Amino acid sequence: MHIAPVTGGCSCDTLSDATEMMSLSDALDRALAQVAPIPDIHTVALAQSYGRTTAKAVCAAEAMPFFDNSAMDGFALRCADLVGVNRLPIAGTVSAGDSPRALPQGTALRIFTGALLPQGADAVVMVERSHEAQGHVSFTTIPSVGDNIRRAGSDQSAGQKLLAAGTRIGAHHIGLLAANGIEHVDVIRRPCVAVFSTGDELRSGQRKLGQIPDANRPMLLALASAAGADVTDLGILPDDAEATARALKNLGAHYDLILTSGAVSLGGKDHIIEALVAAGGTVQGWRVALKPGKPVMFGKLGYAAFTGLPGNPFAVHVGFHMFVLPQIARMLGAKPAPFAPVPAVAGFDWSRKAGRAEVFPVRLAAYTASGLPVLERLGHSVSATLLPLGKADGLAIVPADCREISTGASLYWRPFCLSGEQK
Numbered sequence: 320m321h322i323a324p325v326t327g328g329c330s331c332d333t334l335s336d337a338t339e340m341m342s343l344s345d346a347l348d349r350a351l352a353q354v355a356p357i358p359d360i361h362t363v364a365l366a367q368s369y370g371r372t373t374a375k376a377v378c379a380a381e382a383m384p385f386f387d388n389s390a391m392d393g394f395a396l397r398c399a400d401l402v403g404v405n406r407l408p409i410a411g412t413v414s415a416g417d418s419p420r421a422l423p424q425g426t427a428l429r430i431f432t433g434a435l436l437p438q439g440a441d442a443v444v445m446v447e448r449s450h451e452a453q454g455h456v457s458f459t460t461i462p463s464v465g466d467n468i469r470r471a472g473s474d475q476s477a478g479q480k481l482l483a484a485g486t487r488i489g490a491h492h493i494g495l496l497a498a499n500g501i502e503h504v505d506v507i508r509r510p511c512v513a514v515f516s517t518g519d520e521l522r523s524g525q526r527k528l529g530q531i532p533d534a535n536r537p538m539l540l541a542l543a544s545a546a547g548a549d550v551t552d553l554g555i556l557p558d559d560a561e562a563t564a565r566a567l568k569n570l571g572a573h574y575d576l577i578l579t580s581g582a583v584s585l586g587g588k589d590h591i592i593e594a595l596v597a598a599g600g601t602v603q604g605w606r607v608a609l610k611p612g613k614p615v616m617f618g619k620l621g622y623a624a625f626t627g628l629p630g631n632p633f634a635v636h637v638g639f640h641m642f643v644l645p646q647i648a649r650m651l652g653a654k655p656a657p658f659a660p661v662p663a664v665a666g667f668d669w670s671r672k673a674g675r676a677e678v679f680p681v682r683l684a685a686y687t688a689s690g691l692p693v694l695e696r697l698g699h700s701v702s703a704t705l706l707p708l709g710k711a712d713g714l715a716i717v718p719a720d721c722r723e724i725s726t727g728a729s730l731y732w733r734p735f736c737l738s739g740e741q742k
């Protein structure tokens with residue numbers, strides 16, 4: 320097998336210590352080098368655009384508001400008609416959606432919020448500042464020209480950029496485009512992501528002692544789908560290099576990214592690299608100074624990027640957030656967001672072995688007086704269990720050289736709310 324040399328490392332023949340592992344930033348560069356922005360653009364109905372990514376900037380066709388309208392329920396009038404009087408006859412009512420006649424000289428029109436301002440009116444007095452009796456309205460305020468009027472074009476002009484290219488469309492974006500009368504959006508084709516698990520021990524239904532359910536595949540399918548990918552479940556492959564190579568053979572032409580978990584470490588049955596190479600693929604990087612997730616591998620299979628995540632479920636979860644989320648973002652034309660961008664402080668004491676950066680589940684326990692999140696560390700650095708994640712609000716990270724964390728130390732984390740909807 321051929322493995323491309325890794326920055327700051329050596330070949331795969333001697334693998335025993337941290338000097339053979341990629342740094343986190345090298346690993347991210349390797350991961351991103353395997354993918355490219357997808358050039359295909361689809362036009363979708365706005366209602367179907369949630370979670371898609373804009374292919375181009377979306378601009379407003381018209382200025383907004385579309386027309387002068389009332390910001391309040393009240394009375395539309397001409398200020399000049401109130402000189403020396405504070406009472407006007409009511410000439411009618413204008414509701415939202417009406418096309419009103421012009422305001423007759425020396426009168427007021429009852430008007431509701433959002434209604435088109437009648438021609439000739441130059442102010443609206445709120446109903447709370449008025450008194451209505453016998454077909455007339457008197458006012459407890461002296462209005463000025465422009466009061467309670469939302470002028471045409473005061474929110475935005477025609478041509479205003481509403482969304483930048485590369486925006487992941489959220490519910491608020493859909494509302495903004497709908498308000499502008501936009502019914503279709505050009506979006507990037509979803510990256511086609513295939514997911515399979517490896518391992519003879521993985522069984523659904525009845526299990527013998529020694530066998531376990533497949534946790535990684537459902538988790539990866541959900542993570543990739545939430546990240547905006549079109550996912551395909553390729554099932555479980557056996558711990559057999561030839562069978563795996565046969566299964567991989569033509570996959571590269573059908574997917575943008577292939578994700579696997581397991582069989583990427585050093586055990587006798589860890590055959591993913593061998594199978595990938597036998598299927599015509601290449602390995603572009605292997606092993607990163609990260610805990611958990613050390614044996615992660617980045618490669619290519621035909622057109623597709625191939626990311627081999629380790630088997631331990633928490634390592635899969637971390638590897639996805641560290642490397643796969645940025646890969647998917649890049650394919651969608653978005654700038655990959657930093658892994659842990661939010662400052663926080665530790666609400667715990669912890670001594671650890673230096674050498675690998677470490678990611679761990681955290682719970683938001685409190686806030687400091689200055690408003691920083693105080694994080695509680697969950698679990699005991701065991702990558703085989705997802706249990707601590709069940710209570711977690713996000714993932715925190717410490718650098719490779721960190722040996723000691725004391726309560727109050729500064730920390731960076733990624734709340735889970737950042738993972739699904741990205742800007």
Ligand SMILES: Nc1nc2c(c(=O)[nH]1)N[C@H]1C(S)=C(S)[C@@H](COP(=O)(O)OP(=O)(O)OC[C@H]3O[C@@H](n4cnc5c(N)ncnc54)[C@H](O)[C@@H]3O)O[C@H]1N2
Nearest residue numbers: 516533534535536581582583584585589613629630631634
């Ligand atoms: N001698 C060494 N042994 C190991 C090393 C090492 O550097 N030297 N690294 C350890 C680390 S770190 C990890 S992580 C694991 C990763 O190994 P693999 O990627 O080869 O994964 P497997 O051996 O196939 O599985 C590991 C573990 O995870 C369970 N698993 C696998 N797939 C699933 C799944 N879909 N759902 C649930 N659980 C799964 C599997 O049963 C194993 O228990 O290697 C260490 N060993």
Ligand code: MOO
Nearest residue numbers: 611612613634702
């Ligand atoms: O680092 Mo391994 O990836 O779980 O412990």
